[in-house]
Amino acid sequence: MSLASVIGIGMIPFGKHPERTIVDMASEAVFLALKDAEIKPAQVDACFFANAFAGRLFGDITLGQHVFWELGINKVPVVNVENACTSGSTAFYLAYNMVAAGQAEIVLVAGAEKMYVPELGLLDSGATELETQLGLVASAGFALRAIRHMNEFGTTLEQLAKVAVKNRRHGQLNPLAQFREPITVEEVLKSPMIVEPFTRLQCCPNADGAAAAVICSPTVAQRLGRAVNVEAAILCTGSYENPQDLTHWETDYRACRIAYEKAGIGPEDIDVVECHDAFTIAEILHYEALGLCPRGEGGRLVEEGETALGGRIPVNVSGGLLSRGHPVGATGIAQIVEIVTQLRNEGGVRQVKGAKVGLAHCMGGDKAADTKSCTIIVFST
Amino acid sequence: MNLEIMPDIPPVVPGIFTLPPYSNDESPKLLGGFCPICNRHYFPKPRYCRVCLGPVQETSLGSGGTIYSFTVVRRKPPLGLPEPYSVGYVDLEGSGLRVFSLLDPGAITQLRIGLKVHLAVKSLGHDIHGRSCLRPYFTPMTVG
Numbered sequence: 001m002s003l004a005s006v007i008g009i010g011m012i013p014f015g016k017h018p019e020r021t022i023v024d025m026a027s028e029a030v031f032l033a034l035k036d037a038e039i040k041p042a043q044v045d046a047c048f049f050a051n052a053f054a055g056r057l058f059g060d061i062t063l064g065q066h067v068f069w070e071l072g073i074n075k076v077p078v079v080n081v082e083n084a085c086t087s088g089s090t091a092f093y094l095a096y097n098m099v100a101a102g103q104a105e106i107v108l109v110a111g112a113e114k115m116y117v118p119e120l121g122l123l124d125s126g127a128t129e130l131e132t133q134l135g136l137v138a139s140a141g142f143a144l145r146a147i148r149h150m151n152e153f154g155t156t157l158e159q160l161a162k163v164a165v166k167n168r169r170h171g172q173l174n175p176l177a178q179f180r181e182p183i184t185v186e187e188v189l190k191s192p193m194i195v196e197p198f199t200r201l202q203c204c205p206n207a208d209g210a211a212a213a214v215i216c217s218p219t220v221a222q223r224l225g226r227a228v229n230v231e232a233a234i235l236c237t238g239s240y241e242n243p244q245d246l247t248h249w250e251t252d253y254r255a256c257r258i259a260y261e262k263a264g265i266g267p268e269d270i271d272v273v274e275c276h277d278a279f280t281i282a283e284i285l286h287y288e289a290l291g292l293c294p295r296g297e298g299g300r301l302v303e304e305g306e307t308a309l310g311g312r313i314p315v316n317v318s319g320g321l322l323s324r325g326h327p328v329g330a331t332g333i334a335q336i337v338e339i340v341t342q343l344r345n346e347g348g349v350r351q352v353k354g355a356k357v358g359l360a361h362c363m364g365g366d367k368a369a370d371t372k373s374c375t376i377i378v379f380s381t
Numbered sequence: 382m383n384l385e386i387m388p389d390i391p392p393v394v395p396g397i398f399t400l401p402p403y404s405n406d407e408s409p410k411l412l413g414g415f416c417p418i419c420n421r422h423y424f425p426k427p428r429y430c431r432v433c434l435g436p437v438q439e440t441s442l443g444s445g446g447t448i449y450s451f452t453v454v455r456r457k458p459p460l461g462l463p464e465p466y467s468v469g470y471v472d473l474e475g476s477g478l479r480v481f482s483l484l485d486p487g488a489i490t491q492l493r494i495g496l497k498v499h500l501a502v503k504s505l506g507h508d509i510h511g512r513s514c515l516r517p518y519f520t521p522m523t524v525g
Binding site for chain 2: 128130131140143146151192197369
């Protein structure tokens with residue numbers, strides 16, 4: 001039996017919002033989630049707020065308290081969460097566990113980020129990390145995996161580009177996505193080279209944005225209805241063992257295995273996936289870790305259209321990070337918003353027909369050729 | 382000896398490679414840690430062995446290795462690094478550790494998986510405080 005459910009979601013369009021603050025964006029997302037759940041601020045037992053860069057970029061701290069007070073929520077526990085790209089999904093994981101443990105009936109989760117600022121260069125995994133000081137940027141960490149995957153399995157530049165083309169085709173159908181113009185394989189490959197082999201259109205763009213969700217106990221869910229069940233919420237940290245195989249994130253495989261075990265399902269039971277397509281190769285590696293295809297065949301899977309809307313197992317029907325953009329603190333919750341939308345059968349033109357089981361996968365940070373954090377949330381109706 | 386190495390330029394981080402001056406036939410060496418109880422090598426050297434929590438000895442990890450993967454960063458180089466610059470993972474001879482490293486920005490066109498490389502050190506970019514610093518990088522065996 002599911003120990004918690006999502007009864008409300010809210011998200012603002014991702015994009016450039018130069019006139020808006022993080023608190024302004026996040027409070028709108030929370031407002032939308034509260035309205036969607038049809039609950040009042042006084043019913044909320046606890047709140048988690050995810051953000052990764054406000055401290056570094058704006059000198060802001062403990063923003064959650066500001067955000068939730070905009071909605072009249074005070075006195076209850078508020079926790080601020082930073083866990084790289086999984087900040088939002090980690091906040092969700094904590095909220096889920098609080099409800100599952102019986103410590104709260106209704107918990108709010110929100111994430112927001114403001115990334116369109118001139119001083120933002122290529123992202124790294126922390127200024128004082130040795131690897132950062134030796135020249136590692138996030139995009140290079142993924143590029144090193146791509147080059148090795150191409151070398152070992154024959155994955156092609158065209159297959160990488162097809163991830164971007166597919167996700168943009170999906171993004172075209174999502175009014176909340178930042179980039180909605182269709183692109184071709186040729187356009188992807190001809191866009192400016194950023195980090196070999198990634199051209200610009202293979203790297204997720206920056207974005208300003210916010211997303212929120214309301215999680216509740218089964219008792220509350222029964223009373224309010226319209227709930228999507230959480231079957232498992234997993235958070236794994238890297239093993240950091242040396243040497244790491246760059247074509248195969250052991251941490252990714254481990255998180256997927258635990259998620260399937262806890263949810264009591266396998267890859268064949270999944271109807272729709274949102275995964276962390278920060279760079280095109282990442283989606284291909286996540287197909288393999290999720291067991292959507294055998295190891296080494298992720299490039300072929302996208303090439304054959306199996307992960308496109310209408311295919312065997314649609315991945316990133318929201319448009320993914322590649323179309324939405326990646327407001328780091330909001331991304332993990334934006335993925336959850338999409339899966340809940342799909343399982344409610346409210347996806348409109350991008351609805352995956354008959355979707356009953358969905359999975360939101362996120363990954364963040366780079367350390368010792370491993371990832372710092374991997375989250376998986378499995379949902380069902 | 383590399384003329385770009387000035388005696389007053391500090392390493393990007395202390396304790397990760399041997400410092401100049403180097404004698405004519407000697408390459409700089411990468412420095413790491415070794416736990417004699419667990420027979421385990423580390424890079425960089427941690428304060429404690431992550432298995433037994435015992436003391437870790439500083440050890441040379443040598444200078445030779447093989448490129449496991451590489452890439453070229455073509456935009457927005459951080460820390461004053463050259464545009465473009467290259468990074469990769471190198472499998473070290475001896476310890477078998479796979480370490481992240483800069484690769485010779487002057488040898489980008491020669492880079493490939495499986496290439497034999499050795500460690501070099503020069504003034505490359507600036508540190509997190511904006512000061513010039515020495516950085517280690519691997520360069521193809523055939524160059525210089």
